[in-house]
Amino acid sequence: MIETPGQIKPNSNYMKVATMAEFLAAGKEPEVLFWVGCAGSFDQRAQKITKAFATILEKAGVAYAILGKEEACTGDPARRAGNEFMFQMMAYQNIQVMNAYNIKKIVTTCPHCFNVLKNEYPALGGNYDVIHHTTFLQELIEQGKIQFTDSNEWKGKTIAYHDSCYLGRANDIYEAPRKVLESLDMELREMKRCKSKGLCCGAGGAQMFKEEEKGDKRINSERADEAIETKASMVASACPFCNTMMTDGIKNRNEEIKMDVLDIAEIVAQAIK
Amino acid sequence: MAWIAEIIFGLITIGSFFLFGKNLWAIRKNILLGKPTDFSGDTAERWKQVALLAFGQKKMFGNPLVAILHLFVYVGFIIINIELLEIIVDGLSGKHRAFAPLLGDCYSILINSFEILAGLVLFAVIIFFIRRNFLSIKRLISKDLNGWPRSDANIILIIEVVLMGLFLTMNAADPETNFILSAHIKPLFNGLNEHQLANIEHTAWWMHIIGIYAFMNYLPYSKHLHIILAFPNAYYASLEPKGKMLNMESVQNEVLYAMQPELAPAGAAAPDKFGAKDVMDLSWKNLMDAYSCTECGRCSAACPANLTGKLLSPRSIMMKTRDRLEEVGMQIQKNPNWKEDGKSLLHDYISVEELRACTTCNACVEECPVSISPLDIIIELRRSLIMEESNAPSEWNGMFSNIENNFAPWKFSPDDRDAWTNQA
Numbered sequence: 001m002i003e004t005p006g007q008i009k010p011n012s013n014y015m016k017v018a019t020m021a022e023f024l025a026a027g028k029e030p031e032v033l034f035w036v037g038c039a040g041s042f043d044q045r046a047q048k049i050t051k052a053f054a055t056i057l058e059k060a061g062v063a064y065a066i067l068g069k070e071e072a073c074t075g076d077p078a079r080r081a082g083n084e085f086m087f088q089m090m091a092y093q094n095i096q097v098m099n100a101y102n103i104k105k106i107v108t109t110c111p112h113c114f115n116v117l118k119n120e121y122p123a124l125g126g127n128y129d130v131i132h133h134t135t136f137l138q139e140l141i142e143q144g145k146i147q148f149t150d151s152n153e154w155k156g157k158t159i160a161y162h163d164s165c166y167l168g169r170a171n172d173i174y175e176a177p178r179k180v181l182e183s184l185d186m187e188l189r190e191m192k193r194c195k196s197k198g199l200c201c202g203a204g205g206a207q208m209f210k211e212e213e214k215g216d217k218r219i220n221s222e223r224a225d226e227a228i229e230t231k232a233s234m235v236a237s238a239c240p241f242c243n244t245m246m247t248d249g250i251k252n253r254n255e256e257i258k259m260d261v262l263d264i265a266e267i268v269a270q271a272i273k
Numbered sequence: 274m275a276w277i278a279e280i281i282f283g284l285i286t287i288g289s290f291f292l293f294g295k296n297l298w299a300i301r302k303n304i305l306l307g308k309p310t311d312f313s314g315d316t317a318e319r320w321k322q323v324a325l326l327a328f329g330q331k332k333m334f335g336n337p338l339v340a341i342l343h344l345f346v347y348v349g350f351i352i353i354n355i356e357l358l359e360i361i362v363d364g365l366s367g368k369h370r371a372f373a374p375l376l377g378d379c380y381s382i383l384i385n386s387f388e389i390l391a392g393l394v395l396f397a398v399i400i401f402f403i404r405r406n407f408l409s410i411k412r413l414i415s416k417d418l419n420g421w422p423r424s425d426a427n428i429i430l431i432i433e434v435v436l437m438g439l440f441l442t443m444n445a446a447d448p449e450t451n452f453i454l455s456a457h458i459k460p461l462f463n464g465l466n467e468h469q470l471a472n473i474e475h476t477a478w479w480m481h482i483i484g485i486y487a488f489m490n491y492l493p494y495s496k497h498l499h500i501i502l503a504f505p506n507a508y509y510a511s512l513e514p515k516g517k518m519l520n521m522e523s524v525q526n527e528v529l530y531a532m533q534p535e536l537a538p539a540g541a542a543a544p545d546k547f548g549a550k551d552v553m554d555l556s557w558k559n560l561m562d563a564y565s566c567t568e569c570g571r572c573s574a575a576c577p578a579n580l581t582g583k584l585l586s587p588r589s590i591m592m593k594t595r596d597r598l599e600e601v602g603m604q605i606q607k608n609p610n611w612k613e614d615g616k617s618l619l620h621d622y623i624s625v626e627e628l629r630a631c632t633t634c635n636a637c638v639e640e641c642p643v644s645i646s647p648l649d650i651i652i653e654l655r656r657s658l659i660m661e662e663s664n665a666p667s668e669w670n671g672m673f674s675n676i677e678n679n680f681a682p683w684k685f686s687p688d689d690r691d692a693w694t695n696q697a
Contacts (some may be wrong), residue, residue, distance in 0.1 A: 017694040036690075038681040047440030047693040068691040070623065072680035080633050081669050082655030084521045086676055088528040119517035124525060161580055165634040170516025178379040199337075200577040205633030209682055210668040221579075248337075 006152035017054055019068035020101045026137070030065040032136075033103050035117065037110035038073050039240035041172060044245070045110075046240035052269035053109050053133055060145040064107070070097050074116040081206040091116075095126035107136045109265060111166035111239045112204070118171070123232045123241055134177040134264050141183050148184060148271045155185045160232040161192030162191070162223070162246055164200030176266050178240045184271055188228045189230040191223075197221050201245035208241050228257060235261045282364035282482075287485035296493035297501075300564055303602035307557030310519075314512045315476070322644070327507040331640035335571075342397040350500070353387050353440065360482050363374050370447075381452065388444065388454040391437045396647035397435045402667050407428070412570030417589045421498065422568055436484050443477035499567035503643040506565040508560050509643035515635045518652060519546070549601035549658025551617040552598045556652055561594035562645040572647055578630035585630035587637035587647035593622040594650060619654050625664065628655050 023030050034057065040050040074091030097108075106128050108114050118130035140146040141227045159181055167173045174195045181188055193199040202212065202219030212218055224246060227235050235250070237243040240263070247261045279660070325331045330347070333340040345592050363373045373380045405413050405426060433513045444455035446462060448470055462470060481512075523544035530537035550554045572587035573579045579586045599617045628651055637647045658664045665673070672682045680687050 017691070019691070036693075038683065041690045041693060042681055042683055042685045047696070050693055051696070068694075069687060072687075073682060075676070077682050078520060078673060078676055080652070080655075081665065081672070082652070082659035083654060083665075084335060084524040084547065084655075084660060084672055085528065086673055088521075088524050088682070090676065092528050092532055104661050113516075115516040119514050120520065123520045165632070165636075166516055169635040171514050195340075197575065197636075200636065202577060202632060205631050206669065206672065207632050209672040210629075210666050213578070213585070213626055214585045215578070215584075219577045219581050219632070222581050246664065267563035270531045272416050272693075 003092055014047055017176045018065050020065045020070070020103075021068070023065045024101065029102075031063045032065075032107050032131075033098070033101075034064045034066050035106050035108035035110075036066055036071060037108060037240070039114045039233040039244075040109050041071070042139050042253050043240060043244070044242060047244070047266050049109055052263065052267060053265040055269050056137070056140075056265060056272060060140050061075050061121065062140075062145075066128055067097065067101075072097075074121075076112045076116045077122075077206040077209055079116075079205070081101040081209075091121060091124050093229070095121060096124060098128065103128055105131070106168055107131050107133055109133045109240065109263070111164040112241070115166045115170050128206055131229065132171075132176070132238070134167070134180060135173060137180050137264060137268055138176040138249050139184075141180060146268065147182075147273045149273050152184060152271045154267060156187060157234065158187045158230075158232040159191050159234050159236050160189045160191055160230040161194075161236045161238075162201065162242055163195060164242050165198065165200050165204050166239070169196055170196070179238065180268060181233055181236060184267065186267075187232075189232040190224040191230055193226060199226065201242040201249070202240075202247050203241035208244075218249070218252075220249030224253045228253065228259065232259070233257055236264055236267060237261055269270050279365055279367050285483065285486065286361060286364065289490060291372055293489050293493070296490070299602065299606070300493055300498075302559050303598050304560045304564065306553050306598070306605075307555050307560040310556035310558055312509055312558075318512050319508050322510055322512075323504055323507045325507075326510070326644055327504045330642065332640070334469055335640075344584050345390070345393040345397040346401075347500075349390035349397075349444055350433075350609065352390055353394075356384075356440070357482075357485060360441070360478070363478075364482065374556075381450075383455070384450075385453040386442065388441065391440050392454050395434060395437045398430050398437075402427070402430045402434075412574040413587075415570055415573065415586070415588075417570065417573065417592065418568065422592065425495050425497075426568070428491070428497060432484065432488050432491070436481060436488065439477045439481035439484060443474055443481055446477060447476035460611065496566065497567045499565050499643050502561060502565035506561055506646045509561070511646070515598050515638055519649070521656070523547075534644050546657075547660035548658070550619045550648070550654035550657045550661065552594060552601055554657070555618075555650060559594070559646075559650050559653070560598055562647075562650075563591050563598055566591040566641050566645055567594065567643065568592060569642070571640040572645075575636040575640045577632055577634060577636065583630040584624065585627045585629075587651075590623060590627070590647045591645060594618060597622045623654060625658060628658065629666065631655075646669070 018030070020030070021034065031111065035055065036050055039046040041047070072093055073090050074094060075087035078090065079087035103245065106117055108130070110119065111132060114130060114132045117126070121128070137146065144160065161178055161181060167177075178188060193196075195196055199222065201221060201223055209253060227250065235246055238244055243263055250259050252255060292501075330340065333343055359370065359372045362370060370380075376383065403412055406659075420682065440453045441458060442453050443449060445458035448467065465473070490499070524547070527543060546554060552560060566588070568588060570588045571583065573589070576585065576587050604614060631648070631651045633648060633652070635648060675682050675684050679685055681690070
């Protein structure tokens with residue numbers, strides 16, 4: 001039984017994140033389902049992004065739930081690799097689960113999950129209002145549900161935002177992540193290729209799960225060079241895969257350069273009241 | 274015997290249009306070898322795409338300088354072709370400048386503006402020739418263009434210079450006129466008598482019109498076909514978000530019937546083929562894309578795989594698709610019952626290594642000024658590789674089995690999916 005879904009348990013240093021099953025058992029409905037995604041669930045680096053976003057949701061008083069163990073891969077990497085059967089299997093399974101819970105609204109920190117849930121599940125019977133976490137954050141900030149501390153540590157810091165392909169070109173979301181950074185009074189520096197011309201980090205199309213084909217440079221090195229050229233003090237990402245690629249790219253390119261790659265959610269979480 | 278010239282002109286005109294129509298019809302037939310595909314959706318939105326992307330050349334303005342030069346050639350070419358109307362009337366009637374008496378003062382305004390446009394076209398085309406051949410612009414010196422494609426591009430530019438030159442020469446040699454640009458060429462003909470001038474004018478006139486007919490009939494063999502197909506291609510371009518992949522309803526149903534057999538209709542047959550192995554397996558829009566491609570290479574210049582030295586080049590995907598389609602079309606023309614020649618687009622034209630390098634980032638789709646999607650073709654070929662040939666790198670096979678068994682692309686226990694909630 002949950003009394004106050006989405007609240008940090010007193011006397012506990014870990015979060016209590018309610019699942020859909022728990023909401024259902026309590027006879028309640030959350031405002032939004034937080035679709036965590038595989039990277040956000042299992043990848044150690046991406047887990048930090050997940051936790052940062054969950055913390056924000058709690059502080060903003062959003063009643064949210066996760067699917068927990070009932071969540072499964074959307075099928076995106078299988079579909080993009082060409083394995084439509086596997087994609088359809090996963091989609092079938094996920095849609096069955098979500099429709100059974102009568103899910104209406106989904107927020108996710110992964111642009112790949114976002115794209116599949118928003119654009120590709122409707123044809124298969126999964127109709128939800130799907131929103132990416134950067135858009136969600138921007139809305140919470142505009143509504144005043146997220147407020148920043150007066151000693152906001154990001155103020156005046158230079159930052160380069162790396163556009164995720166599946167957020168940007170795939171879904172025309174360019175402004176929300178930038179507006180969030182601007183609301184923190186950060187100084188945005190654009191890379192040579194940005195927005196609709198943004199350069200891929202190299203992870204999409206299931207490349208994350210295989211070695212790059214042979215060439216004369218790694219894609220993430222090329223993108224890391226563009227980020228380094230901006231001379232910004234840090235890089236913002238909005239995708240767990242971009243985050244990994246950019247972090248590795250910058251590290252491999254120049255050991256000397258200390259350029260943190262943080263997700264928009266992590267940046268917000270550190271400044272939130 | 275004056276009517277002989279008119280008859281010859283008439284025959285050349287009819288022959289040119291007939292040949293052009295015949296070749297366009299053959300291209301239409303080739304395009305329709307592709308599979309039907311759904312183009313429902315807002316017609317108003319589609320016409321908006323035609324207005325913005327085709328007429329307005331919106332995508333070209335990523336580089337305003339090149340866009341303006343291209344606009345000179347495009348506008349010049351379309352408007353100067355109004356002059357073609359008069360030429361045909363003159364040619365068939367044996368008159369000289371048939372429109373002049375009809376239009377009065379407007380006539381010289383019209384021809385003056387044609388001449389200005391011709392000058393702008395000449396200027397732009399010469400700059401394009403220099404860019405293509407003397408400046409090392411990566412997308413223009415790329416190995417994609419080695420051989421015929423590079424010659425094709427230069428032939429087009431040279432024909433345009435010659436046509437504009439002949440148009441101006443023809444006007445300059447006409448002693449009765451004094452138009453804005455050709456007036457400056459007149460001194461070249463100083464000292465020639467009336468008869469000689471008339472000969473020059475006639476020769477330039479004939480060469481100009483025959484040149485235009487030849488150019489028109491060159492189009493179906495050339496990358497320059499984009500001047501026609503850019504329009505329907507913009508109309509039929511996807512209205513969906515770029516991230517949305519085409520759903521395979523056949524596979525969706527297979528899975529549905531496997532999970533809920535009660536829904537399976539009696540005698541439901543499994544689809545005979547998954548994805549595309551050859552051009553006939555692609556949609557007709559994919560095939561029209563191939564004919565619309567003018568090989569500018571903006572896609573490849575933006576492709577993350579291509580610009581880091583991988584084998585993949587979206588432009589070359591389009592060029593190879595057209596090459597294969599023309600080969601198949603030719604064989605069907607010879608033998609309407611043609612089924613196969615032991616070759617296919619996949620493997621014989623486009624290699625596995627190229628397909629494997631794609632990150633599906635949509636940069637190529639975003640860049641294309643004529644609304645082509647190389648990504649659609651890449652995905653369809655990938656589907657054939659995986660679902661027909663089980664041809665995947667071992668890491669991908671691992672990823673597939675992880676998704677199947679652990680519901681995640683990595684080998685983690687599904688029980689740990691929410692483990693992050695228990696960490697500080």
